[in-house]
Amino acid sequence: MTSNLTNYHSHSLYCDGHAPIRDFLDEAVRQGFTSYGVSPHAPLPWTTRWTMLALELPVFIHEMHRLREEYKERLELYCGLEIDHIDQDINPQAGIFKNLTLDYKIGSVHLIHNQAGRLVDIDLNVEKFRKAVDDSFSGDVEYVVGKYFEAQMEMAGTGGFDILGHMDKISFNVESYRPGLTSSRFYTDKVERLLELATSKSYIIEVNTKAYAKQGVTFIGRAHYHLLKDMGAKVVVNSDSHYPSLINAGRMEALHDLKEAGIKEVMELHGGKWCNVAIGSV
Numbered sequence: 569m570t571s572n573l574t575n576y577h578s579h580s581l582y583c584d585g586h587a588p589i590r591d592f593l594d595e596a597v598r599q600g601f602t603s604y605g606v607s608p609h610a611p612l613p614w615t616t617r618w619t620m621l622a623l624e625l626p627v628f629i630h631e632m633h634r635l636r637e638e639y640k641e642r643l644e645l646y647c648g649l650e651i652d653h654i655d656q657d658i659n660p661q662a663g664i665f666k667n668l669t670l671d672y673k674i675g676s677v678h679l680i681h682n683q684a685g686r687l688v689d690i691d692l693n694v695e696k697f698r699k700a701v702d703d704s705f706s707g708d709v710e711y712v713v714g715k716y717f718e719a720q721m722e723m724a725g726t727g728g729f730d731i732l733g734h735m736d737k738i739s740f741n742v743e744s745y746r747p748g749l750t751s752s753r754f755y756t757d758k759v760e761r762l763l764e765l766a767t768s769k770s771y772i773i774e775v776n777t778k779a780y781a782k783q784g785v786t787f788i789g790r791a792h793y794h795l796l797k798d799m800g801a802k803v804v805v806n807s808d809s810h811y812p813s814l815i816n817a818g819r820m821e822a823l824h825d826l827k828e829a830g831i832k833e834v835m836e837l838h839g840g841k842w843c844n845v846a847i848g849s850v
């Protein structure tokens with residue numbers, strides 16, 4: 569029997585996912601998952617094509633509670649949110665996210681400020697990222713890297729979340745823009761400093777496998793798994809799936825690589841609590 573069949577980073581029609589929640593849950597049941605969490609992109613104070621609306625928050629939570637009842641014999645179901653950190657006012661600690669009956673929150677950075685203080689989406693494919701760096705940041709990719717990690721350091725300091733989402737998701741695009749940059753001390757120092765802060769605050773560090781099938785990479789990247797071990801980080805392996813067919817994509821490969829790096833356990837939600845679960849035969 570396959571073990572570690574869990575995922576807590578999953579989108580749906582509430583945001584930019586491509587299927588209703590029910591389709592993800594049915595697929596999870598079909599694949600033998602034991603525990604599953606849904607985490608739409610939380611509302612921002614303005615409308616985007618990828619975040620849910622504030623008025624949908626109670627609707628989502630109500631639907632999740634109803635589905636939890638319906639699926640309780642087949643799957644442990646958990647209700648989460650992926651919340652952006654923008655600045656001191658818009659972040660996982662904001663009032664709008666307080667007093668919600670959520671099981672966990674993922675803190676993520678997708679947008680950063682450019683030199684002129686304008687907010688720019690940097691969660692893009694390689695071509696669009698290159699254009700964004702050239703057009704919105706005057707080609708200063710080091711500035712982009714600096715701001716990206718600065719925002720995550722600020723988020724880790726501000727708090728209000730449980731899981732640090734895809735912490736070096738920028739790496740694939742940065743490496744495409746400037747080969748060699750992600751293995752430089754400039755970059756790895758930033759990864760190390762963020763991990764140190766995050767583990768000191770006991771956040772769970774996500775190994776995000778969304779890009780594994782197409783690009784062979786995870787976020788946090790494989791090159792940094794030894795840091796997770798050395799720092800005794802709590803680790804969760806999530807697929808960040810936007811399609812039901814991809815709920816387990818890249819997860820088994822990442823679990824295998826984590827095990828190779830000496831990590832013996834990952835975090836899973838069981839009975840409403842985060843538990844350390846041994847990585848099985850992967």
Ligand SMILES: [Zn+2]
Nearest residue numbers: 650676733734
């Ligand atoms: Zn994300």
Ligand SMILES: [Zn+2]
Nearest residue numbers: 577579650808
């Ligand atoms: Zn996501």
